[in-house]
Amino acid sequence: MSSNKLIATAKANTNIALIKYWGKRDEKLFLPMNSSLSITLNNFHTITTVEFREELKEDKLIWNQAPGSAKELMKISSFLDIIRKEAGASLYANVITENHVPTAAGFASSASGYAALAAAATKAIGLDLSPEGLSKIARQGSGSACRSIYGGFVEWQKGCLEDGSDSFARQILDEKAWNVTILSVMVTAGQKKVSSREGMKRTVESSPFYQGWLDTVGEDMEAAKKAIRNRDFEFLGAVLEGNALKMHATMLGAKPPIIYWESGTLEVIHRIQDLRQEGILTFFTIDAGPNVKVLCEPKNEDKVKQALMGLRSVQKVISCNPGEGVKYLSEHLIEWT
Amino acid sequence: MSSNKLIATAKANTNIALIKYWGKRDEKLFLPMNSSLSITLNNFHTITTVEFREELKEDKLIWNQAPGSAKELMKISSFLDIIRKEAGASLYANVITENHVPTAAGFASSASGYAALAAAATKAIGLDLSPEGLSKIARQGSGSACRSIYGGFVEWQKGCLEDGSDSFARQILDEKAWNVTILSVMVTAGQKKVSSREGMKRTVESSPFYQGWLDTVGEDMEAAKKAIRNRDFEFLGAVLEGNALKMHATMLGAKPPIIYWESGTLEVIHRIQDLRQEGILTFFTIDAGPNVKVLCEPKNEDKVKQALMGLRSVQKVISCNPGEGVKYLSEHLIEWT
Numbered sequence: 268m269s270s271n272k273l274i275a276t277a278k279a280n281t282n283i284a285l286i287k288y289w290g291k292r293d294e295k296l297f298l299p300m301n302s303s304l305s306i307t308l309n310n311f312h313t314i315t316t317v318e319f320r321e322e323l324k325e326d327k328l329i330w331n332q333a334p335g336s337a338k339e340l341m342k343i344s345s346f347l348d349i350i351r352k353e354a355g356a357s358l359y360a361n362v363i364t365e366n367h368v369p370t371a372a373g374f375a376s377s378a379s380g381y382a383a384l385a386a387a388a389t390k391a392i393g394l395d396l397s398p399e400g401l402s403k404i405a406r407q408g409s410g411s412a413c414r415s416i417y418g419g420f421v422e423w424q425k426g427c428l429e430d431g432s433d434s435f436a437r438q439i440l441d442e443k444a445w446n447v448t449i450l451s452v453m454v455t456a457g458q459k460k461v462s463s464r465e466g467m468k469r470t471v472e473s474s475p476f477y478q479g480w481l482d483t484v485g486e487d488m489e490a491a492k493k494a495i496r497n498r499d500f501e502f503l504g505a506v507l508e509g510n511a512l513k514m515h516a517t518m519l520g521a522k523p524p525i526i527y528w529e530s531g532t533l534e535v536i537h538r539i540q541d542l543r544q545e546g547i548l549t550f551f552t553i554d555a556g557p558n559v560k561v562l563c564e565p566k567n568e569d570k571v572k573q574a575l576m577g578l579r580s581v582q583k584v585i586s587c588n589p590g591e592g593v594k595y596l597s598e599h600l601i602e603w604t
Numbered sequence: 605m606s607s608n609k610l611i612a613t614a615k616a617n618t619n620i621a622l623i624k625y626w627g628k629r630d631e632k633l634f635l636p637m638n639s640s641l642s643i644t645l646n647n648f649h650t651i652t653t654v655e656f657r658e659e660l661k662e663d664k665l666i667w668n669q670a671p672g673s674a675k676e677l678m679k680i681s682s683f684l685d686i687i688r689k690e691a692g693a694s695l696y697a698n699v700i701t702e703n704h705v706p707t708a709a710g711f712a713s714s715a716s717g718y719a720a721l722a723a724a725a726t727k728a729i730g731l732d733l734s735p736e737g738l739s740k741i742a743r744q745g746s747g748s749a750c751r752s753i754y755g756g757f758v759e760w761q762k763g764c765l766e767d768g769s770d771s772f773a774r775q776i777l778d779e780k781a782w783n784v785t786i787l788s789v790m791v792t793a794g795q796k797k798v799s800s801r802e803g804m805k806r807t808v809e810s811s812p813f814y815q816g817w818l819d820t821v822g823e824d825m826e827a828a829k830k831a832i833r834n835r836d837f838e839f840l841g842a843v844l845e846g847n848a849l850k851m852h853a854t855m856l857g858a859k860p861p862i863i864y865w866e867s868g869t870l871e872v873i874h875r876i877q878d879l880r881q882e883g884i885l886t887f888f889t890i891d892a893g894p895n896v897k898v899l900c901e902p903k904n905e906d907k908v909k910q911a912l913m914g915l916r917s918v919q920k921v922i923s924c925n926p927g928e929g930v931k932y933l934s935e936h937l938i939e940w941t
Contacts (some may be wrong), residue, residue, distance in 0.1 A: 284613050312855045338889070339900040358649075373904075391854055418855075457874075474816070475813075475816030475817070475819050475820045475850070476812075476813040476850075476853055476854075476857070477811030477814040477816075478815075478816065479811070479813040479814075479815065479816055479857060480812070482812050483812045483857075505860075508861070509859065509860070509861055512856040512857070512861045513812070513813075513857050515856060515857060516813055516853035516854070516856035517813075517853070519849040519850060519852060519853035519856075520813070520816060520820075520849070520850050520853050522846065523842075523846070524845070524872075526849075526873065526874075528870055529870060530867035530868065530869075530870040530874070530875065531867065532870070533863075533865055533866060533867040533869070533870055534867040536863065537794075537863075537866065537867070580867070
């Protein structure tokens with residue numbers, strides 16, 4: 268047994284896509300059909316400790332202080348296999364994860380989850396990776412995780428190689444360079460009926476609009492990057508809102524059609540449009556679900572929040588700002604005996 | 605002054621599109637980009653009397669017992685010019701119209717309006733037209749009017765000639781051949797912000813999804829016609845619902861995007877989907893506005909109506925069935941002195 272402990276702990280924030288990742292060209296390698304762009308958030312994160320140990324006969328998982336399910340463990344083991352292969356190692360690991368992205372916040376926890384796991388596991392096993400290298404590894408756990416490696420405004424270049432070696436994220440602006448407010452608006456809704464994984468797949472396979480999405484998402488990326496470089500909030504807002512609507516439009520054309528919106532979704536959409544009529548610059552984006560994320564300038568946060576809280580179907584509004592990228596912690600989540 | 609009175613009165617019903625007319629290839633001739641399919645309804649109609657008189661110095665319009673606006677009169681005069689040209693005549697006309705398509709019913713009155721006007725005016729002036737010929741004339745007042753010439757299930761073939769001579773409607777099944785229930789569901793909504801004319805135009809000019817619409821609407825037409833011939837309600841329903849969603853999807857891709865749906869629209873959509881889960885075959889379609897039209901089998905009418913009336917944002921549900929095509933009346937709306 269080695270006296271050098273193979274242990275590391277990393278913290279990663281989740282992110283929200285402004286230009287959406289929608290459709291895979293390779294299901295196994297998580298290679299996207301299009302590039303995407305996100306803001307890493309400051310409020311919701313995952314902390315993960317990974318320790319590789321010689322005496323382990325299999326990987327073990329503690330998830331929010333309880334043993335992880337067999338299904339979760341299998342996914343995480345497969346992901347660790349990628350890292351073991353990269354490192355030429357065969358040790359099993361203890362994985363301890365604390366997830367601080369409550370479902371009720373309306374953000375995906377897979378982005379912060381796989382970013383933290385990738386960072387902790389690669390460091391514990393002794394791989395010395397560039398952020399880009401780490402981004403490529405995280406991508407293979409969950410596509411959007413590759414963006415959570417960095418803070419602030421982040422671009423995921425889709426790449427074109429079959430092995431995925433050119434498909435990774437990079438930072439456009441760090442989290443301190445431009446402050447914007449992101450409101451997560453939770454609306455009354457039933458159970459989500461179609462997973463985003465299935466939604467993507469069905470859209471790529473059956474929607475007559477998917478080609479129109481691919482034909483224009485490149486322009487959206489260029490326009491959004493330009494707006495971010497120029498700190499042009501109004502221009503950025505128009506681009507991201509149009510991009511989100513296009514993503515949902517592609518699903519309406521799928522067979523059978525996919526409708527993630529609920530009545531509350533449209534209540535928020537129209538209120539945001541009305542606020543703009545009233546002179547307050549604010550824009551919405553919507554992921555593969557009924558909840559709405561609203562962007563505004565920090566000076567208007569209170570006004571926008573109040574307007575949204577006044578809506579019948581709004582249950583909760585949580586406010587975020589741009590946050591930092593992956594960070595290593597010196598304290599570990601647990602001392603293994 | 606002629607002793608043969610040049611007078612005729614016609615009644616036309618409005619119609620609801622199951623496969624939508626969305627986009628013009630010729631704005632002036634009302635030539636559509638795609639074929640469409642509709643049901644003529646039994647409940648809402650327009651009755652119009654037209655009398656051409658030698659002593660008139662201009663066209664005159666009485667609209668629901670009041671003088672028509674200058675704008676309305678101009679539109680109607682332009683339309684009568686087409687008929688005068690066809691007949692080689694130059695007489696002006698008195699036009700008296702009674703419109704029984706209340707705005708609150710959520711149906712367009714232009715379809716029944718121009719169908720009745722075309723029928724009355726062509727007969728009054730002595731043109732002996734086939735239904736197809738009449739359909740071509742009506743089309744030049746309002747595209748969807750060309751379908752209201754016939755009862756029951758009606759197809760508008762888009763045609764391909766530049767002069768529009770092959771763009772007219774024809775009947776698929778008459779109104780007695782297959783009874784279905786059409787519910788017009790009015791939801792709470794603000795003012796419509798974008799006219800359907802403008803919505804169409806903006807979509808054709810700027811939506812990356814418009815090509816996907818054109819690429820698939822032909823299949824939808826064939827599938828819907830097959831379902832109608834087979835009286836296959838479930839198959840027809842799936843096709844018309846998908847087609848309506850696709851039409852709205854094309855608008856979400858327009859620049860700027862067009863969203864006709866209100867929160868109540870989605871409340872109805874989801875209730876209809878739930879009813880299907882509960883085993884009741886019912887389907888929705890949506891025109892360029894927030895209201896929903898729901899199709900069901902007559903045996904389920906009460907159940908569906910009741911379910912919809914229970915929704916918070918539903919204001920009114922009006923029920924219709926397939927109705928007849930244009931009919932000439934022997935009584936005229938007014939005796940001119």
